[in-house]
Amino acid sequence: MTSNNAKRAVGDALTGFERQITQDTVDAYAEASGDHNPIHLDESYASTTQFGTRIAHGMLSLALVTEMLATNFPNTWHNGGKLKVRFSAPVFPGETVVTYGEITAINETDAGLIATCTIGCKKPDGTDAVAGRATVPLE
């Protein structure tokens, strides 16, 4: 909420969440995105790739990160938010990932207060599947 956003401070952690990525999750995401690349859906094909098995869409992991941003900044993330991320590691069906974020700066701009956040999604071993930075209007 805007009123809550006004109370945000540098160092605040964003409220993240945990999510298990199943093959059903990946199948549903393929339907949503239209991306039916067999590396996500066909185990026999995926076994021939560098990953050796099916992997989740990178954009699925990023979608979870944007869900976190939409939850933490419900009135402003979709109206002026920006992000830049790198995909560091694949997520395999069966793995549970955790989204995270922290406000690292708040700047006064012509467009109002803008928060800069580190954001990402970690795999069970603590490595990043996705990591980067977002900027979000606070008002």
Add this chain to the structure above:
Amino acid sequence: MATPLISTAEVGHQFGPYDVTIPSARANAYATAVGGDESPDYGDSLAPIMVVAAALTELIEDLGLFSGGLQTVHSGQEVSWVRQVKIGEKVDATGRLAANSIRRGNHFATVAVSYTDSSGTEIGTSSTTIIVSGEAS
């Protein structure tokens, strides 16, 4: 096998426009895949990242990245968005190859995309960087 476009396209190559209108069935599939107890209530709107994903699927196909033998890694993504999009709202995505280089036998390509509504107003942008290996030399 036809040469994939990623092998021949020059910087500045235009993609689309793609109609990336998201019908309710796909929005529901997105909610199944991504939604959870903590998710916001989008009502009749969409998470903009879903529109970006739909455009990316079209780009991957046009670049020929489903061609046999190619292995593609989605290495980076940028997104900015001005306003939410309604389910079923007409959105067009137009891409431009912003970079395409070969390093150590791998293609590094970046495609910038602009999203416009039915009035032609830009409502978002994205930039996707991919690494492609396995091309015939």
